[in-house]
Amino acid sequence: MVAVYSVPNAFSTQECAEIIRKTEEAPDSEARLVGQTRDHNLRRASVVWLDDVPGTTWVMDRLISLVRRANRERFGFDLREFAESPQTASYGAEEGGHFAWHSDIGDGPLAGKRKLTLVVQLSKPGSYDGGALEIMPGAHVITASRGQGSCTVFPSFLLHQVTPVTRGTRKSLTVWAHGPAFR
Numbered sequence: 001m002v003a004v005y006s007v008p009n010a011f012s013t014q015e016c017a018e019i020i021r022k023t024e025e026a027p028d029s030e031a032r033l034v035g036q037t038r039d040h041n042l043r044r045a046s047v048v049w050l051d052d053v054p055g056t057t058w059v060m061d062r063l064i065s066l067v068r069r070a071n072r073e074r075f076g077f078d079l080r081e082f083a084e085s086p087q088t089a090s091y092g093a094e095e096g097g098h099f100a101w102h103s104d105i106g107d108g109p110l111a112g113k114r115k116l117t118l119v120v121q122l123s124k125p126g127s128y129d130g131g132a133l134e135i136m137p138g139a140h141v142i143t144a145s146r147g148q149g150s151c152t153v154f155p156s157f158l159l160h161q162v163t164p165v166t167r168g169t170r171k172s173l174t175v176w177a178h179g180p181a182f183r
């Protein structure tokens, strides 16, 4: 089984631009980690919760159908709900934007039920350097497509990272699908 499922052009260039424009109008918060700690060595990014951005229901609808498709075609996990708002993250070179190796499954009531993680690349690949999304399903690291609008889905327990952004800004959109905890 290939551990990472990807869909190129899951969102069009215009749709990515629309999501960026709408989230930039919303106030952002410095990224908090699973468990609400703030560890800048682990992650530096600013985050907007999509539920706080008006007029983005269509985005959630698209994300849900992408997760359903990935789960049907690849993972077959017991998924029950989308218990957390999708999150847009902005990783800027000036702030040293990055997210070190981590798993998305945490101790909290919601983070403990995460089963699939879906990430959409919102930025044009040439607009930033670094900022690669890397996933480690085993001995090898898989680098997610950088294509704007591409979507990458993987089990939330897999270690993954965003390498430091060294030029420009990388924006991404993440959503989790939840279900009974893995045993």
Ligand SMILES: O=C(O)CCC(=O)C(=O)O
Binding pocket: 087, 089, 099, 104, 119, 133, 160, 162, 172, 173, 174
């Ligand atoms: O921005 C990304 O590509 C990954 C985000 C992430 O790993 C997370 O929010 O848990």
Ligand SMILES: [Fe+2]
Binding pocket: 102, 103, 104, 117, 160
């Ligand atoms: Fe993550």
